[in-house]
Amino acid sequence: xxxxxxxxxxxxxxxxxxxxxxxxxxxxxxxxxxxxxxxxxxxxxxxxxxxxxxxxxxxxxxxxxxxxxxxxxxxxxxxxxxxxxxxxxxxxxxxxxxxxxxxxxxxxxxxxxxxxxxxxxxxxxx
Numbered sequence: 007x008x009x010x011x012x013x014x015x016x017x018x019x020x021x022x023x024x025x026x027x028x029x030x031x032x033x034x035x036x037x038x039x040x041x042x043x044x045x046x047x048x049x050x051x052x053x054x055x056x057x058x059x060x061x062x063x064x065x066x067x068x069x070x071x072x073x074x075x076x077x078x079x080x081x082x083x084x085x086x087x088x089x090x091x092x093x094x095x096x097x098x099x100x101x102x103x104x105x106x107x108x109x110x111x112x113x114x115x116x117x118x119x120x121x122x123x124x125x126x127x128x129x130x131x132x
Contacts, residue, residue, distance in 0.1 A: 033051040046063055047073070066081070081093065086103075096108060108122055
């Protein structure tokens with residue numbers, strides 16, 4: 007069986023030449039930690055059951071990320087640059103944050119963007 011084979015031609019098992027297969031994609035975790043989180047976690051990986059592996063770290067980078075600083079498509083963090091995010095400070099397309107720059111967003115303190123509204127104004131509408 008070739009080591010480059012992505013599936014067994016007989017049974018369809020994924021990566022049959024590998025002793026252990028834990029999914030596909032890219033993942034990196036630094037060995038250095040802070041408060042139990044890796045300083046850097048980059049994850050563009052999927053488990054064998056096709057569930058994405060979220061990046062969790064002080065600096066988290068990936069499709070899904072959670073950390074103090076996040077760079078992601080879907081993020082939760084203190085400071086976040088994401089397409090969709092919930093954070094304290096955000097630069098995003100869609101965001102809910104204390105302070106943000108977004109195309110669409112709900113903010114508590116300060117917000118700039120195309121369609122952003124304060125949480126107080128939003129609650130006052132009802």
